[in-house]
Amino acid sequence: MSITTYPQPAVPVDLRTxxxxxxxxxxxxxxxxxxxxxxxxxxxxxxxxFFPPGNPTLALLQTFAVFAVSxxxxxxxxxxxxxxxxxxxxxxxLSITVLLMAGATTLIGLLPTYAxxxxxxxxxxxxxxxxxxxxAGGEYAGACAFVMEHAPTEQKARYGSFVPVxxxxxxxxxxxxxxxxxxxxxxxxxxxxxxxLPFLIAAPLxxxxxxxxxxxxxxxxxxxxAAQAHPEHSPLRETLREHGGxxxxxxxxxxxxxLSFYMFTxxxxxxxxxxxxxxxxxxxxxxxVALFFAALLCPxxxxxxxxxxxxxxxxxxxxxxxxxxxxxxTLAASGTLWASAVxxxxxxxxxxxxxxxxxxLLSEQFPTRVRYTASAFxxxxxxxxxxxxxxxxxxxxxxxxxxxMSPAYYLIAIALLALAGGLSxxxxxxxxxxxxxx
Numbered sequence: 001m002s003i004t005t006y007p008q009p010a011v012p013v014d015l016r017t018x019x020x021x022x023x024x025x026x027x028x029x030x031x032x033x034x035x036x037x038x039x040x041x042x043x044x045x046x047x048x049x050f051f052p053p054g055n056p057t058l059a060l061l062q063t064f065a066v067f068a069v070s071x072x073x074x075x076x077x078x079x080x081x082x083x084x085x086x087x088x089x090x091x092x093x094l095s096i097t098v099l100l101m102a103g104a105t106t107l108i109g110l111l112p113t114y115a116x117x118x119x120x121x122x123x124x125x126x127x128x129x130x131x132x133x134x135x136a137g138g139e140y141a142g143a144c145a146f147v148m149e150h151a152p153t154e155q156k157a158r159y160g161s162f163v164p165v166x167x168x169x170x171x172x173x174x175x176x177x178x179x180x181x182x183x184x185x186x187x188x189x190x191x192x193x194x195x196x197l198p199f200l201i202a203a204p205l206x207x208x209x210x211x212x213x214x215x216x217x218x219x220x221x222x223x224x225x226a227a228q229a230h231p232e233h234s235p236l237r238e239t240l241r242e243h244g245g246x247x248x249x250x251x252x253x254x255x256x257x258x259l260s261f262y263m264f265t266x267x268x269x270x271x272x273x274x275x276x277x278x279x280x281x282x283x284x285x286x287x288x289v290a291l292f293f294a295a296l297l298c299p300x301x302x303x304x305x306x307x308x309x310x311x312x313x314x315x316x317x318x319x320x321x322x323x324x325x326x327x328x329x330t331l332a333a334s335g336t337l338w339a340s341a342v343x344x345x346x347x348x349x350x351x352x353x354x355x356x357x358x359x360x361l362l363s364e365q366f367p368t369r370v371r372y373t374a375s376a377f378x379x380x381x382x383x384x385x386x387x388x389x390x391x392x393x394x395x396x397x398x399x400x401x402x403x404x405m406s407p408a409y410y411l412i413a414i415a416l417l418a419l420a421g422g423l424s425x426x427x428x429x430x431x432x433x434x435x436x437x438x
Contacts, residue, residue, distance in 0.1 A: 017217075018159060021150045024212040025143040026166035028098035031205050032139045033167045035105040035132060037174035038198040040266030040391065041284060044273065045195050049113040050122045057399065060270070064392040066122065070129035071380075071388025077137020078376030079236055085138065085372030086235040089222055090146045093138055093372070095213045100135035102206020104128055109199030133388075141362050141376035148363035149219035149371075153432045154306065157313075157360045161302030164355040165295050171265045172291035174198060179284040221368045221433060235373035239366070243374055246365050251382045252421020253314060253361070257354035258387030259414050260321055263407065264351040265291070267391040268332055268344055274395075275404045276335040286337055290344030294352050301356040309429045310364070313357040314422035321350035321415040329408040354418075364428035371433075386414060 039046065047059035050066075085093040107128045114121040144163050151159040177198050185194045218226075239247065265287075272283035305313040324346040331343030362375035394407035 018147075018150050020212075021216060021219075022147055022159065022162045024209070024216055025094070025147050025163060027205065027209040027212060028094060028101070028139060029143050029163055029166045030170045030173075031098060031101050031105065031202055031209055032136050033170035034174050034205070035101070035108070035199065035202060037171040037265060038178065039108075039129075040262075041174055041178045041269055041287075042195050042198070043266075043270055043391070044280070045190060046125075049115075049191065049195070050125050051114060057395075060274075061392065061395055061399075062122065064395060066126045066129055068388040068392050069126055070133035071384040073130045073133040074137040074380040074384050074388070075377065077134035078141065078380035079137075079373065080134075081138020081142065082373030082376035083235050085142050085145075085376075086370055089218045089226070090142055090149070090372060091213060091216055091218050094142050094146060095210055097135045097139045097142065098206055098209040098213060101132060101139060102202045102209070104132035104135060105199055105202035105206075107131070109196040109202075137380045138376055141379045142372055144359045145363045145371050145375060146219055148360065148433060149221035149368070154430065156364065156433075157302040157305035157310075157356060157429070158299065159302070160360045160363075161298045161356045163359050164352070165298045167355065168265075168291050168295040168298065168352070172288060172295060175269075175284050175288040175291055177201075179281055179288060182281045182284065221371075225368045235370045236377070239370050239374040239377060243366060243370070246425070247374065247378045247381075249421040249424040250361060250365055250378050253354075253418045253425070254358055254379060254382035255386040255421075256318065256321060256411075256415045256418030257351075257358045258383040258385075259390050259411055260347065260351040260354055262387045262390035263394065263411055264294075264344065264347045267394050267407070268347065270391065271329070271394070271407070272332050272335070272340050275398065276333040276340065278335045278337075278340060282335075282337050283340065286332075286340035286344055289341040290348045293345050294348040297349070297352045298356055301353050302360075305357050305360065306429060309427050310357055310361060310425070311423060311427050313353060314425075315419070317350055317353035317357060318415050318419040318422070320353055322412050324350055325408045325411045325415075326405065329405055333404055350415075361425070361428070363433060364431075365425060368434055 043060065043063050047056065047063040051059040051062045081093050081097060108125065111124050111128065112121060144160060147160055147163055148156055181190065181194050181197070269283045269287045272278040272286060273280060328343045328347040331339045331346070334340060334343070362379055363371055366374040393410065397406035397410060398404055
């Protein structure tokens with residue numbers, strides 16, 4: 001069944017405005033992922049502070065369970081903010097999400113611990129994470145759409161790649177901060193108050209992001225849509241009715257994006273410590289090196305994708321994950337700095353390629369009238385099932401099987417699923433965002 005589309009006007013791209021859009025989108029995305037990164041890097045500390053003592057493995061599993069629970073709210077947030085974004089505009093919704101994100105992150109830094117209030121502590125932690133997950137549901141896909149709707153047709157991945165850059169930069173900054181705190185603070189200071197500092201940083205960052213977003217105009221694509229006389233529509237119903245196949249195939253591909261991303265950015269640091277026996281500073285430094293590498297790699301992957309197309313980029317991503325994941329986990333289990341760093345870099349290559357092509361596919365595969373809703377729903381559905389559960393499933397697999405390489409086998413299986421879904425999508429690299437799919 002065909003639908004009416006509203007083509008973008010053929011206007012020159014204002015590079016100055018585009019740079020401002022990228023900066024405003026990136027800082028909100030930075031706040032979102034900075035909190036997720038800090039939570040992952042401080043997982044062992046949080047486990048000891050917010051859960052009953054006695055069983056470190058159980059406490060760690062509970063910590064990652066809270067991490068996963070927050071993702072349950074992401075699809076709901078994606079639907080709510082997606083519908084709003086398709087009705088009232090991208091700019092307004094992105095201003096709301098960055099404010100909620102920063103507030104939820106700051107709240108975590110103010111929570112009392114298990115020693116102070118008992119079982120109420122993990123409950124409040126879970127509630128704060130759920131609020132953070134709800135707001136995050138409308139952030140990433142909306143930021144990608146906002147950038148894509150300003151970018152030139154032939155260079156969408158090039159400019160869109162700066163959203164993943166801010167993601168990996170957030171993790172790098174979080175790793176650097178936690179590493180520095182480990183050097184400057186002893187364990188008693190870290191347990192007493194040091195762990196709170198990274199979460200409290202979100203407050204000023206969120207205000208800066210809000211200021212930058214409020215100063216921007218709405219995207220040209222949404223302005224063109226709003227100027228058309230068209231009937232009121234239901235973005236979610238239209239997404240499921242008209243684009244259900246695309247949602248399914250794109251979700252299958254994003255499953256590998258989500259799993260590889262959280263394996264690389266969140267779980268691998270814990271893996272280096274728990275399985276490899278590395279000290280926390282060693283694991284953080286190894287991750288820091290790999291995260292800076294990932295941030296630098298993103299624009300190169302964006303240019304590569306614009307040159308060879310999305311389907312070849314998808315194939316490259318799947319092959320990179322399947323080939324690199326086993327040696328990556330083997331090196332990460334070594335317990336040494338440089339071997340662990342090389343292992344993390346190997347895993348980063350596939351994760352970066354997946355992340356960059358996902359950022360542009362989210363907008364290219366859906367028309368403007370449902371783009372925010374459809375992309376947010378698709379993205380958060382995959383991230384809830386495969387991303388939020390990644391640390392929990394990986395820890396559980398090792399505990400149940402006794403095989404420290406079981407997370408690698410899990411990632412290989414999901415990469416094969418992703419290839420099947422991703423290669424079922426039509427090529428979209430050279431068409432304008434509202435040119436009908438062929």
